[in-house]
Amino acid sequence: MVPEETEAGASAVAKYFTLICRHPKLVVITCLLLALALASALPQLHKDTRTDAFVPVDHPARTLNRQFRETFGLGDPMVIAVVNTGPTGIFNPQSLTLIHWLSRQLEQVPNIDPERITSLATEHDIRGTAAGMEVEPLLPTPPRNQAEAEAVRRAVLGFPLHVGAIVAADGSGALIVAEQLDPDRAQQTYDALLALIARAPLGDGDQLHVTGEGALAGYMGTYIDADATRLSGVSTLVILLLCLAAFRTLRGMWLPGLVVLTTATSTLGAMALAGVPFYIITNALPVALIGIAVADSIHILTRYYKTAAQFPEWTREQLAVTAMCGVFRPISLTSLTTMAGFLSLALSAMMPPMRWFGWFALLGVGIAWFYSVTLLPALLALLRPQRSPAYRSAGAGGVITDRMGRLLRPLGNAAQRRPGAVLGAAAIVVVVGISAIPRIEVNDSLIRAFQDNEPIVLADREINRRFDGSYFLDILVTTPDTEGLFEPDRLRRIEALQTQLNRHPLIADTVSIIDYLKQMHRAMHGDNDDFYRLPENPELIAQYFLLYASLGDPREFDHLIDYDYRLANVRVTMKSDYYADLRQVIDFTRNRLEQTFDDTDLQGQPTGRAYLNYVWMRQLAQAQSFSVLLALALVLAMASLSFRSLRAGLVTLSPVAITVLGIYAYMGFGGLWLSVSTTMFAAIAIGLGIDFAIHTTERLHHALTREGHDSATAIARLYPETGRALLFNFLALALGFGVLAFSKVQVLNEFGITVALAITLSFLASLLLIPALTTAFPRLLSNRAQTAATHTVQNRGSLP
Secondary structure, three states: OOHHHHHHHOOHHHHHHHHHHHOHHHHHHHHHHHHHHHHOOHHHOOEOOOHHHHOOOOOHHHHHHHHHHHHHOOOOEEEEEEEEOOOOOOOOHHHHHHHHHHHHHHOOOOOEEEEEEEOOOOOEEEEEEOOEEEEEEOOOOOOOOHHHHHHHHHHHHOOOOOEOOOEOOOOOEEEEEEEEOOHHHHHHHHHHHHHHHHOOOOOOOEEEEEEOHHHHHHHHHHHHHHHHHHHHHHHHHHHHHHHHHHHOOOHHHHHHHHHHHHHHHHHHHHHHHOOOOEOOHHHHHHHHHHHHHHHHHHHHHHHHHHHHHHOOOOOHHHHHHHHHHHHHHHHHHHHHHHHHHHHHHHHHOOOHHHHHHHHHHHHHHHHHHHHHOOHHHHHHHHOOOOOOOOEEEEEOOEEEEOHHHHOOHHHHHHHHHOHHHHHHHHHHHHHHHHHHHHHOOEOOOHHHHEOOOOHHHHHHHHHHHHOOOOEEEEEEEEOOOOOHHHOHHHHHHHHHHHHHHHOOOOEEEEEOHHHHHHHHHHHOOOOOHHHOOOOOOHHHHHHHHHHHHHHOOHHHHOOOEOOOOOEEEEEEEEOOOOHHHHHHHHHHHHHHHHHHOEOOOEEEEEEOHHHHHHHHHHHHHHHHHHHHHHHHHHHHHHHHHHHOOHHHHHHHHHHHHHHHHHHHHHHHHHOOOEOHHHHOHHHHHHHHHHHHHHHHHHHHHHHHHOOOOOHHHHHHHHHHHHHHHHHHHHHHHHHHHHHHHHOOEHHHHHHHHHHHHHHHHHHHHHHHHHHHHHHHOOOOOOOHHHHHHHOOOOOOOOOO
């Protein structure tokens, strides 16, 4: 007697799976061809490691920055720091020869703009002579002896603009800044620079460090390549071993492995076909898909092996169809709610990397569900029936699970015997979580993506220690007419702005065309320091520009003033790009601009790299709130519609809400920032964590309304079967995301740990809170109004 098969056979779901299982070879070939077709696009997948990628292409801040860079000819810089802590610092023949050699060699490096290399070997000195003013290179040739090196020291340290900018104030280091032509080739350019410094003629005590915006993007590309390969391999191995432990059969391992493989390659292939780049955050996508894709397979195979133990005489088709009918509804619902979580991330995220992560994680969940309800049952129908040592018959149609099935009984005992304590603990988490929210600080920095001992971090730290800094906020100054910057009054207001900004403790220095005009004015007056000030005459200012163009390099001011003398750049140098610091600097800058400039005669607007970083970091908190609320609303709507009861939907949602507040408590009282890594956790945790709640609610609801059990019996039956499947589902997700803790990218470390913790809380809350609510309020899931929730699909079966 096989009542499940008889009743299920009358349903549309059973007819669908019967059709699948009667044409298994066709289904398998079709699925594999589809996966291969999508996987063939993988070579087209390209990386985007630029910091610009965090801001949408059409965002006003990015548009302004693009126009600003084009106007002033700015590219992403690669910075080489030459450091020597000896008695003379870098002012010795060997170190200065090294600087000169590197500056000339950089001109030959592909993708480096030879006209945009800034160093002691390319910059000029401005000094007074009997005839007026002289402009000469600071380091035209390498010095032959220490006396010539000392002459270079006097010239460099006597030019205020260079001190702190390209040479350390104590003479212990010098910078060589080389700008890229094509930012998309950052990784190849960075590798070329590493090869260059590997063969550089180092003198005694010379050290070389490479950093800068372009180097950061190049280093990130290398990180992504190494990280993605290593983490995906480890995650796959962990999942396969977990499936082997769950079912103790090779089939129970390779079948989920095949679903994981086809899901991951199909999703990434679709990303390549869509022309979406692979970002640093996307590095977590393959690992996430591996953990997510195996979940449905665990529930399907759990039901399959349970049915095989219960009815050993059944055919392969009967086993496959019954197993699929038994879990089709819950795995479909959990797939939809997981997709809803990722949908909320895709809709709420401003940053393209996070938005695309949401869209393609959503697609990956859908693809995993598709292969789980097509490829997997077809393969089960092709293979001869098999039993698992984890399940054995108890006679009379009963099934006994192994010790893993009994492992969760203490949770059931706690929920039944002490429901008040469980509900009280949940209430404490709610209170603590809500109180922790105001304590959570929004903060982040791109350099924080790397571990502290990485070369690029050490280089960044060295430069910020010895020089003015490596982070730049640019201020675009606009006048209404051509040659408007010849007017002394406007120049004085720019000078006043710089003076005010230089007083801020987080600003190391500012530089603009004002500083060069003051240097020229002093030179024209016999290097008298009393004349280190702006000229009063606009005609004299115009003459200074003309004179410098005839004596020096006319392109030397290109990064500070435009050809028409209408636009100017005030570059602000900082030692930190953490959001908490950027916010203070930018708020201060805006306030000073309002006080110093006006909207008609002189305008100023922040832009540049630091401002772009500020823009996307500012969006984190706003996106977080919207993402959480949207995810909760979507999963509540789906759960309520599925059970046809708002009350059941709220019960299903309660463990996830507890989880989110629990993570907020962890962040608020643990000092964890709301950053790129943690801002995504809520939407993902809701989408994934709701799975445990849905399976738990579905099983209890079925036992109470369809099987007629009381709450105590329903809860007792929950843990050995459904609980065991959820345990391995939980382990697959937690270990899958937990693998990210071994990533070399700090952002992914925090992301993986936070999501793994959220999944753990969701799992425990689902198997404690929902049974405790059912015990405390027996009619919560069992009143007659809710029995309609299952009548649409005849006996789709309880979850194993």
